[in-house]
Amino acid sequence: MAREPVAQGGADRALRLGVVGVGHFGRYHAEKMAAIDGARLVAVADIDSARAASVAEPLGADPLPDHGALVGRVDAVSVAVPAGAHYRVVRDFLDAGVHVLVEKPFTESVATAEELSGLAEARGLVLQVGLIERFSETFRAVAPRITRPLYIESVRVGPFTERNTDVSVVLDLMIHDIDIILALVESPVAEVDAVGAPVFSGHEDLANARLKFANGCVANVTASRVSLKTERSLRIFQPDVYIKVDHGDRSVRIARKKGEGKLTGIDGVALEREEFDQGDPLKREIEAFVHAVRTGAAPEVSGADGVRSLEVARRITACIGENRARLGLP
Numbered sequence: 001m002a003r004e005p006v007a008q009g010g011a012d013r014a015l016r017l018g019v020v021g022v023g024h025f026g027r028y029h030a031e032k033m034a035a036i037d038g039a040r041l042v043a044v045a046d047i048d049s050a051r052a053a054s055v056a057e058p059l060g061a062d063p064l065p066d067h068g069a070l071v072g073r074v075d076a077v078s079v080a081v082p083a084g085a086h087y088r089v090v091r092d093f094l095d096a097g098v099h100v101l102v103e104k105p106f107t108e109s110v111a112t113a114e115e116l117s118g119l120a121e122a123r124g125l126v127l128q129v130g131l132i133e134r135f136s137e138t139f140r141a142v143a144p145r146i147t148r149p150l151y152i153e154s155v156r157v158g159p160f161t162e163r164n165t166d167v168s169v170v171l172d173l174m175i176h177d178i179d180i181i182l183a184l185v186e187s188p189v190a191e192v193d194a195v196g197a198p199v200f201s202g203h204e205d206l207a208n209a210r211l212k213f214a215n216g217c218v219a220n221v222t223a224s225r226v227s228l229k230t231e232r233s234l235r236i237f238q239p240d241v242y243i244k245v246d247h248g249d250r251s252v253r254i255a256r257k258k259g260e261g262k263l264t265g266i267d268g269v270a271l272e273r274e275e276f277d278q279g280d281p282l283k284r285e286i287e288a289f290v291h292a293v294r295t296g297a298a299p300e301v302s303g304a305d306g307v308r309s310l311e312v313a314r315r316i317t318a319c320i321g322e323n324r325a326r327l328g329l330p
Contacts, residue, residue: 015039015294018074020067020089022055025103026080032286033078034059039290042073054289069249071096076126076293078286079103079221082237083167087103087112088125094119099126101289101318105171105313106306114312117303126292128285128299129306135284137276138245139180141252145243146184146236152219154181157206157227165201165225170320174223179301179309182293186201187215189312196320197329199226209316250276 015038019030022044034041043062046052059306064070067089070077076099079089087107093100094116107113107131120127133139154177164172183191189211197206207223213219232247243254254272285301292299324330 010256015076015134015290016042016074018042018046018070018077018292019055020046020070020079022051023080023090026078027055028282029078029080029101029286030055030059030061032280034061035283036287036290038294041152043070045070067092071098072154074098076100076290078235078289080130081305083108083171087116090116091119094125094127097123097125099289099293101130101286102306103130103174104132104190104306105167106303106310108167110311110314111305113296113303113307117307119301126289126299127303128289128292129301129303129309130285131176131301131306131309132281133176133180133247134183134284135245135281135288136250137279137281138247138252141274141276142234142236142243142245143184145241145254146238147205148238149217149236150186150239151237152181152184152217153217155219155222155231157222157232158230159228160200160205160226165203168196168203168207168317169205169223169225170196170207170209170317171310172223172254173225174209174221174316175309176314177221177223177234179305179314181211181219181221182308182312183305184236185213185215185217185219187213187217189315190214192315192319193323194316194319195323196317197324204317204320207320208317209319211312218291250278 016037017025017033022030030041030044032224041059041061043064044052044056045064045067046111046285049065056063077093079100079102081089083105086102090100090102156177191212194209199205205226209221234245236243240257242255252274256270288300
């Protein structure tokens with residue numbers, strides 16, 4: 001079903017926005033939404049009433065104890081509650097005709113993600129999944145340069161924190177790189193092999209996956225939240241070109257042959273380096289969501305995109321479980 005744009009500005013009322021879950025990341029959603037031109041942050045909802053008030057009041061919004069209280073008061077909402085509640089909360093808003101931006105991971109299962117994506121499509125609602133790396137300066141710089149990737153290697157590791165340990169590192173961190181790689185390769189994943197292990201939590205805290213695509217491209221993806229260092233990098237090899245993306249220092253390095261024929265040494269390699277300002281990927285993500293709601297355009301990271309990334313992530317976690325069972329590990 002085609003989406004109808006939501007009237008805003010001028011003689012019409014401003015777009016009414018809300019946030020559900022204003023913990024560590026949700027409060028940033030609220031701050032960005034409160035600053036959107038032609039829109040108004042109406043209210044935030046959180047089961048912790050003191051936390052809701054501490055976020056809402058400085059932004060001129062109402063603090064509410066439950067997401068159901070937002071229904072009828074908002075046109076669009078950002079959902080940043082724990083992953084286990086995503087399905088129920090998003091479903092309630094879609095049933096009520098409210099556009100939704102939902103933080104990653106989309107939901108806990110592929111089946112529920114497909115249900116929500118189908119529901120949004122059937123009702124003509126925007127459903128955007130919060131895979132924020134799509135809005136980074138480095139991804140936007142490198143994506144147009146990718147024409148025929150042969151091999152991709154991603155590393156996303158950092159020290160342990162208590163945050164987001166209710167899900168595995170695959171759904172917490174690796175999901176970002178899965179989404180990026182799927183967007184760059186644009187081919188189905190044919191084979192998955194993966195290993196991983198819990199260290200400090202009840203879920204995998206480190207994982208490595210090898211993905212083979214139907215077009216022959218291979219990706220090696222590593223994620224860890226128990227590393228002694230922080231690294232967020234992406235290496236891409238395609239004919240005659242090597243590209244390294246460093247999300248940490250926000251740089252892109254490119255090495256390519258200068259001309260035709262056999263490479264005779266380092267003098268035959270052209271080296272480029274570009275650096276980018278940090279920017280504000282979350283602001284761009286929320287602005288893209290609001291733009292889709294206002295105009296009826298497709299979201300940049302759709303529910304279908306979220307389903308594809310989640311499906312691969314679940315294949316990875318299943319493979320990890322199978323490999324651990326072969327080793328006699330729980």
